[in-house]
Amino acid sequence: MYTLIVETSTNLPNDVRRAIVKAKEQENAGTTAALALGTISKNISMADYNVSPICQDTGMPTFEIKVPVGANQIEMKKAIHEAIDKATKNGKLRPNSVDSLTGENSGNNLGPGTPIIHFEQWEKDEIDVRLILKGGGCENKNIQYSLPAEIEGLGRAGRDLDGIRKCILHSVYQAQGQGCSAGFIGVGIGGDRISSYSLAKEQLFRSVDDVNVNENLRKLEEYVMEHANQLGIGTMGFGGEATLLGCKIGALNRLPASFFVSIAYNCWAFRRLGVTLDSTTGEIKEWQYKDGDKIDFSQDKSEVTTQGKKGREVVLQAPVTEEQIRDLKVGDVVILNGTIHTGRDAIHHHLVEHDAPIDLNGQVIYHCGPVMLKDENGEWHVKAAGPTTSIREEPYQGDVMKKFGIRAVIGKGGMGPKTLKALQEHGGVYLNAIGGAAQYYADCIKKVEGVDLLEFGIPEAMWHLRVEGFAAIVTMDSHGNSLHADVDKTSLEKLSQFKEKVFK
Numbered sequence: 001m002y003t004l005i006v007e008t009s010t011n012l013p014n015d016v017r018r019a020i021v022k023a024k025e026q027e028n029a030g031t032t033a034a035l036a037l038g039t040i041s042k043n044i045s046m047a048d049y050n051v052s053p054i055c056q057d058t059g060m061p062t063f064e065i066k067v068p069v070g071a072n073q074i075e076m077k078k079a080i081h082e083a084i085d086k087a088t089k090n091g092k093l094r095p096n097s098v099d100s101l102t103g104e105n106s107g108n109n110l111g112p113g114t115p116i117i118h119f120e121q122w123e124k125d126e127i128d129v130r131l132i133l134k135g136g137g138c139e140n141k142n143i144q145y146s147l148p149a150e151i152e153g154l155g156r157a158g159r160d161l162d163g164i165r166k167c168i169l170h171s172v173y174q175a176q177g178q179g180c181s182a183g184f185i186g187v188g189i190g191g192d193r194i195s196s197y198s199l200a201k202e203q204l205f206r207s208v209d210d211v212n213v214n215e216n217l218r219k220l221e222e223y224v225m226e227h228a229n230q231l232g233i234g235t236m237g238f239g240g241e242a243t244l245l246g247c248k249i250g251a252l253n254r255l256p257a258s259f260f261v262s263i264a265y266n267c268w269a270f271r272r273l274g275v276t277l278d279s280t281t282g283e284i285k286e287w288q289y290k291d292g293d294k295i296d297f298s299q300d301k302s303e304v305t306t307q308g309k310k311g312r313e314v315v316l317q318a319p320v321t322e323e324q325i326r327d328l329k330v331g332d333v334v335i336l337n338g339t340i341h342t343g344r345d346a347i348h349h350h351l352v353e354h355d356a357p358i359d360l361n362g363q364v365i366y367h368c369g370p371v372m373l374k375d376e377n378g379e380w381h382v383k384a385a386g387p388t389t390s391i392r393e394e395p396y397q398g399d400v401m402k403k404f405g406i407r408a409v410i411g412k413g414g415m416g417p418k419t420l421k422a423l424q425e426h427g428g429v430y431l432n433a434i435g436g437a438a439q440y441y442a443d444c445i446k447k448v449e450g451v452d453l454l455e456f457g458i459p460e461a462m463w464h465l466r467v468e469g470f471a472a473i474v475t476m477d478s479h480g481n482s483l484h485a486d487v488d489k490t491s492l493e494k495l496s497q498f499k500e501k502v503f504k
Contacts, residue, residue: 177237
């Protein structure tokens with residue numbers, strides 16, 4: 001189980017690698033989306049080499065296990081818990097299990113409901129274990145519809161294949177770049193509210209390359225793949241050709257009064273693997289999702305470059321001035337040097353009501369919950385450090401920036417009108433880093449200079465990090481411009497073109 005966890009966290013499955021290569025081939029060279037895909041490719045290669053988490057958000061470990069009749073599931077659960085604890089201590093998983101009432105982090109990824117383990121008996125004399133690590137950013141973009149309904153941009157959706165089609169297309173639209181697009185979706189039709197969502201997640205265990213045995217669902221999957229990629233949302237929501245990398249759909253019977261359509265959205269860092277085990281020894285007999293050629297991204301000679309883009313490349317040394325920030329415009333690539341400070345949900349909530357532990361005037365806040373390890377000398381080291389979804393901080397961000405004089409915020413997926421207004425009034429900028437690129441950005445961090453508020457847990461503490469060559473793209477500037485608002489508007493217009501009934 002420990003080997004399965006480490007492989008799933010650090011080694012992207014072959015079918016997912018092939019889907020990313022296909023997206024790169026379809027993208028227009030010299031665009032921001034192409035830059036993002038190049039960064040993603042480099043990050044996958046670095047995770048392979050370092051045997052470190054592809055993304056710092058190692059998600060909710062979810063196991064689907066088929067066992068022979070009479071197998072001791074209690075002992076298996078104990079073994080999984082031991083493996084989870086070990087993987088967390090070794091920096092292969094980030095401590096992600098948080099008490100919902102107190103906010104206390106268990107520190108070892110164990111606690112009520114963590115990890116999720118589903119057992120099912122079968123009559124084979126072997127054990128089949130599938131594991132998915134689905135991060136919180138893409139989990140937050142899951143969505144459930146109850147039909148009939150009025151769907152934004154698409155009008156009325158009825159209780160038929162065409163109504164389901166509208167739900168699925170809208171689910172891709174509403175995710176924008178906040179779910180680390182280009183993504184994968186699993187769709188569950190029917191059931192009740194719980195079983196519908198469960199079926200949607202089960203679809204994510206299907207191979208990207210498989211073909212649905214249900215003819216109606218096969219046609220629907222093909223339709224969604226073609227038309228979702230016409231929305232122009234693109235990688236990271238920057239606009240572009242690749243918005244969706246996979247779509248798998250399943251259906252259950254339902255009650256006459258209910259008709260649910262549930263979508264489980266997964267980011268490009270689609271971490272799921274499986275093993276077949278000898279039921280006597282527990283040894284691995286076979287790996288799942290490793291069939292076909294493995295794409296070695298270290299052999300990709302294409303460079304992560306900003307050449308050919310509309311914006312400039314601007315090098316900034318933190319702390320930064322208002323004058324420097326006012327000079328930046330959407331599309332510019334900023335190369336940051338100096339010290340930046342992490343701050344996620346707990347930090348922003350804290351800063352609204354308390355003083356900051358350090359002087360934040362002119363400083364840069366990074367929406368990031370890194371994977372950290374302490375060495376034998378008591379020094380902290382960064383193992384993974386990509387951006388988290390920024391929209392969660394929308395209620396706080398503008399007020400916190402003004403209160404403390406913060407000039408720049410780094411995150412992913414963009415922020416809303418309240419933050420955009422504050423950037424104008426205060427003289428601030430939003431920098432979009434590439435979601436999931438945890439190894440790429442960890443490599444830019446040269447030293448951990450300290451930490452405050454560690455009582456919030458490792459992901460939520462304020463880490464002070466000295467960086468060199470940290471690249472991010474200006475997507476919201478101090479002049480009222482927002483790439484995210486622009487892409488949302490244009491993709492909604494494109495979505496509305498699919499109103500007409502397709503499936504009779």
